Amino acid sequence: MTDTPVLDVRDLKIAFGAGRKAREVVHGVSFTVQRGEVVAIVGESGSGKSVTALSLMGLLPRGHGAVTGGSAHFEETDLITLAPEPLRRIRGARIGMVFQEPMTSLNPVLTIGRQMTEGMMAHGRVSDRQAREAAIAMLERVGIDDGPRRLGQYPHEFSGGMRQRVMIAMAMMMKPALLIADEPTTALDVTIQAQILDLMRTLIAETGTSLILITHDMGVVAETADRVVVMHDGRVVEEADAKTLFAMPGQAYTRALLAAVPRLDGAVAGAVARPAGREPVVRIDAVSKTFGGRTGTRALDRVSLDVMAGEVVALVGESGSGKSTLGRAVARLLDVDDGAILVDGHNMAEMRGATLRRARARVQMIFQDPYASLDPRFSIGRTVAEPMLIHGGVGRREASERAAALLQRVGLDRPMARRFPHEFSGGQRQR
Structure with missing residues (x-):
């Protein structure tokens, strides 16, 4: 690693809304990423991790979110003040991103092959045949066999974990200087997760790529990160190298995050015996x-x-x-x-x-990809209340009250019932 960081974020501030209704959600965040370094940004859903990453790529929701202060220098270029066209040349080619929700990131009407190769061809690096060969090779590296056939398929023909692997493969094909991975292993099983993390480490070793890893998985952080940035309520509350943070966390919030990691080295409750002679549900x-x-x-x-x-x-x-x-x-x-x-x-x-x-109505399902499951035209309160109105035999006022109470039970404020899905983080949408 050199002394000059590949990314230097200083006093970054982000707000949602306009005028007097503007609400600041990121409050003066600062951190650096050295060349070839893995920096993990951790914190509970809604802490500002993904919003910070999207602002660096110029991908905040148009008309809803905006950077209101600070700078983010990438290779001496301030991404915050950069005009759209120069930013497009950097985005994808020099800075790659693996998004949290692959089903809404992949175009449903384009084949996987078209989407995997268009980045390399758009930046003028290779021919169509070379891009296709690179896509097949990268699919194999992320654990998807039968690459030639898979390139002709569409996103809906892949499982959630396979779509996530496609997203990772697309970003890695470009060999960017900086890769931002937002919950890249959430939808993956443990065997593929280990394979993907090993692939990311190999990429870093081969190309000097830097990695910003946004995750809730502290096990992944412990295994992968060089340094950890802890965010809470839109602020950086602690920053340390990974070994120090896990051994001696300085803040109560960090200690609470680490204490929430599931463990199997303590007392484990025994299996509950199935009642004899009863029919299964x-x-x-x-x-x-x-x-x-x-x-x-x-x-x-x-x-x-x-x-x-x-x-x-x-x-x-x-x-x-x-x-x-x-x-x-x-x-x-x-x-x-x-x-x-x-x-x-x-x-x-x-x-x-x-x-x-x-x-x-007797069978309820929580889907893997919440953003693709929530109606973007309905407020969250209306979405939660709708099944009660259809099946529960209650009036609108009672249904709205129950919806607000249910949001509180999953750690969301009652006024959030008036917001729409795009105004929530990925973790909040899942709740």
Whole structure:
């Protein structure tokens, strides 16, 4: 590493809204990133991590967010005052970004191949054939086999974890001087996560790329980061090298973050015995699902599973192993080829029309990508209240009151019910 940082952020301030309604969300943030260094920015959802990163790329929501003060010098160029055209030449080529929500970052009407190669071709680096060969090689490096066929597919044909790997591959193909990775391993299983982190470290070693890693995963921070910046309520509350921060955190907030990391070295509650002679709430019996016709991709192959009342059953496996497909099948968001799905003794796979709508109210699903699941035209309060109005038999006032109370239970303020999805961080949208 040299003494001159590749990125020097000084007293950065960001506000949302205009005029007297403007609300400052980032308050004088400062940090540096040296060449070849991995800097992790950590903190709870809503602390300003992703907004800070988006401001560096000139990607704050147009008309909603703006940098109101400070500077961000990248290779001696202030990104904050840079005109749009010079910033476009830097963005993607010299600074890459892996976004938190891949389904909303990938264009649904363009093939994966088109999206992976357009960056290299737009910056005039290679021919179409060379870009395609590089894309196939990078897909293999991030654990996606059968690259030539995959390049012809569309984002909806990939699992959430596979879409995230595509995003990482797209950014890494350009070999940028600075890579900003916003929760890059959240949707990945542990085996692919280890592979991706190893790939990022290899890229840094080979090219001298610097990495800003935005994450909630303190295990990833401990394994990957050289230095850690801790943010809370839009401010930097602590900064230290990774070893020092984990061994001797100086701030109470940092200690609380570290204390929240799940551990298995303490007392572990024993398994709760299943009550004898009782029927399961959910019975999945020999369910199969193939995408693309009977000769297509086999997503589920005679899967059977029982879930008892009050029981927590975890489905684990690599991305693309069928976990989300099984969940969607139980909620009857897709039809299965064979088998039965019994919820309270009724076969969801056979239901139609109003009977299915009533039964579906008994099965609720939290989706992997919250931004793609929330209606951008509805306030959060309206979105939360809507199922109660449809199925709960309550009036609008009571539904709104319940919605505000539910938001409080997941750590969001009651006035946030009036906001829209784009006004929340990724973690807040998930809540």
